[in-house]
Amino acid sequence: MEKKNFRTYQRRSVTRRSGFKVTGNKTGGESIILSSEQYQCTNKTERFIFYKDVIELVPLFEEEIGIIAFGGCLYSLKKFEITFNLSYSIPGIEERFEHSKKLTKQLNNGTWNPIGFHKEISLSIFDVNFKPSEFIIKDVNMEMVVKSLEAENVLQFISFDFDSIRYQGYQGYQGADLAKLFKQKTSMHVPQIYYLKTDLLFSSYLVSDQIDRLEKGEDVVLKSCNRCDRYLPININDEINTLSFSLHCKKKAPCKHSLFSSYKIDNIAELTPANLKHPYVRGELIVSHYGHQLECTSCKKYYVNGALNKLRNSQQFREDSLRRRALEVLVNTLLDKNIVHFEFKNKTKKEFSEYIWKKFDCRCFKCGTKIALDEMHLDHTMPLAYLYRLDETATCLCAEHNTKKRDHFPVEFYTEEELIRLQKITGIDEGVIRSTHANPEVVDLLVKNVVWFFDEFLSDPEYQKVRDDRRTSDKIYASLVRVLNCKVDLVDEYHLAMKKFPPTISEEI
Numbered sequence: 001m002e003k004k005n006f007r008t009y010q011r012r013s014v015t016r017r018s019g020f021k022v023t024g025n026k027t028g029g030e031s032i033i034l035s036s037e038q039y040q041c042t043n044k045t046e047r048f049i050f051y052k053d054v055i056e057l058v059p060l061f062e063e064e065i066g067i068i069a070f071g072g073c074l075y076s077l078k079k080f081e082i083t084f085n086l087s088y089s090i091p092g093i094e095e096r097f098e099h100s101k102k103l104t105k106q107l108n109n110g111t112w113n114p115i116g117f118h119k120e121i122s123l124s125i126f127d128v129n130f131k132p133s134e135f136i137i138k139d140v141n142m143e144m145v146v147k148s149l150e151a152e153n154v155l156q157f158i159s160f161d162f163d164s165i166r167y168q169g170y171q172g173y174q175g176a177d178l179a180k181l182f183k184q185k186t187s188m189h190v191p192q193i194y195y196l197k198t199d200l201l202f203s204s205y206l207v208s209d210q211i212d213r214l215e216k217g218e219d220v221v222l223k224s225c226n227r228c229d230r231y232l233p234i235n236i237n238d239e240i241n242t243l244s245f246s247l248h249c250k251k252k253a254p255c256k257h258s259l260f261s262s263y264k265i266d267n268i269a270e271l272t273p274a275n276l277k278h279p280y281v282r283g284e285l286i287v288s289h290y291g292h293q294l295e296c297t298s299c300k301k302y303y304v305n306g307a308l309n310k311l312r313n314s315q316q317f318r319e320d321s322l323r324r325r326a327l328e329v330l331v332n333t334l335l336d337k338n339i340v341h342f343e344f345k346n347k348t349k350k351e352f353s354e355y356i357w358k359k360f361d362c363r364c365f366k367c368g369t370k371i372a373l374d375e376m377h378l379d380h381t382m383p384l385a386y387l388y389r390l391d392e393t394a395t396c397l398c399a400e401h402n403t404k405k406r407d408h409f410p411v412e413f414y415t416e417e418e419l420i421r422l423q424k425i426t427g428i429d430e431g432v433i434r435s436t437h438a439n440p441e442v443v444d445l446l447v448k449n450v451v452w453f454f455d456e457f458l459s460d461p462e463y464q465k466v467r468d469d470r471r472t473s474d475k476i477y478a479s480l481v482r483v484l485n486c487k488v489d490l491v492d493e494y495h496l497a498m499k500k501f502p503p504t505i506s507e508e509i
């Protein structure tokens, strides 16, 4: 499809299905009835194309990854197969990124199926100057290919959305334990595990021709989850084939627990008598035969596994990244250099990320796994925490090994054999790559510029903000003290020059 078409379509405003109130703090006993959308296939292979001009990726799982996700519930009259094709651009990189996946999980015809596709994207290849608000991908094209195995198929859709994962619950979807669980048996919890919107029209981001032939489909009941507060589809006419909630009384149906089996209809004021004529409607309630759990299967997965108890405070995580960015800016300013991506580009006109990626043969240096450019994590090699900047000596790692490596020195993380190989590839001096102390060049510069450091650098309003009862500047300073390991006392140095205590940090730290 020509780009021109996208441009005309993108003005279509995203349409929510109705004006029902999202009240918050749901009990799991509320519901809404929505009409699905229906499409009569004209071809055996139908390509539904969804398009978004811009999607902002949100860092997840403390791993420097963002995830782009697409999903919803689909009903197909005839047997069918589904393939997803995703393509997008990253500003500053010419090549377009493309990923495909054929759904391998069992798809049933004659009933509703929860389906979805997601792609992790490494955030370390972005030219962002370390502002996390700028993890932007562009011209994002998601193609859902429905191949009907028999002629004259009819499809129905409900609760489709296409976005980055940006869930704000569970402390913004942070925490290593959540990451582990997210990756286990993900396909069983798709799409609810993406925490996308469930009340958009199927046509919201659809730009392909089918859009003009969508009709009203059958009514679908969406039930609330008491943890994430969403309404999610239940398969009310075929409850055994569950969509978003496990059944309550599977063996002893009918479920006689009213808490689990009857759901107040929240949007009843908007419904017509026809919407309420279904056998599952009793007055203002939906009555389920088997009953459903109060929480959706995704929330249940995190809840039952206790991952939520171990969550680090997300505030703390945001501060960690702020402190890391502060260090990066500090080191680069002291070395009087721009952030490496820009500098490199001006020098060689070649994309820095691509250069590192190819230098490492498109593989994670630690495990040797082949990775796509947008799956690469740029590791500093010599740790940022010890005042080494990101430059052309960076290492190409996969997400997992980047997380494990983090602030470790190469000698702490690699085997002897790996260390020798890494030294050859990166060209870092043997003495440096085997060292375990702060970058002496930057420490020197820091001492020489100690007045600038306290009076200008730390005076940045962003660093003077109090978070979690402490000034951010105090934390930045404290992390430097740790790194300098008593060899240099920055406050003493400042006092020597200015005859006072630096005003930008607190005395009692």
Ligand SMILES: [Zn+2]
Residues within 6 Å of the ligand: 225, 226, 227, 228, 229, 230, 295, 296, 297, 298, 299, 300
């Ligand atoms: Zn939930």
Ligand SMILES: [Zn+2]
Residues within 6 Å of the ligand: 248, 249, 255, 256, 257, 260, 290, 291
């Ligand atoms: Zn029950």
Ligand SMILES: [Zn+2]
Residues within 6 Å of the ligand: 364, 365, 366, 367, 368, 369, 397, 398, 399, 400, 401
């Ligand atoms: Zn690896």
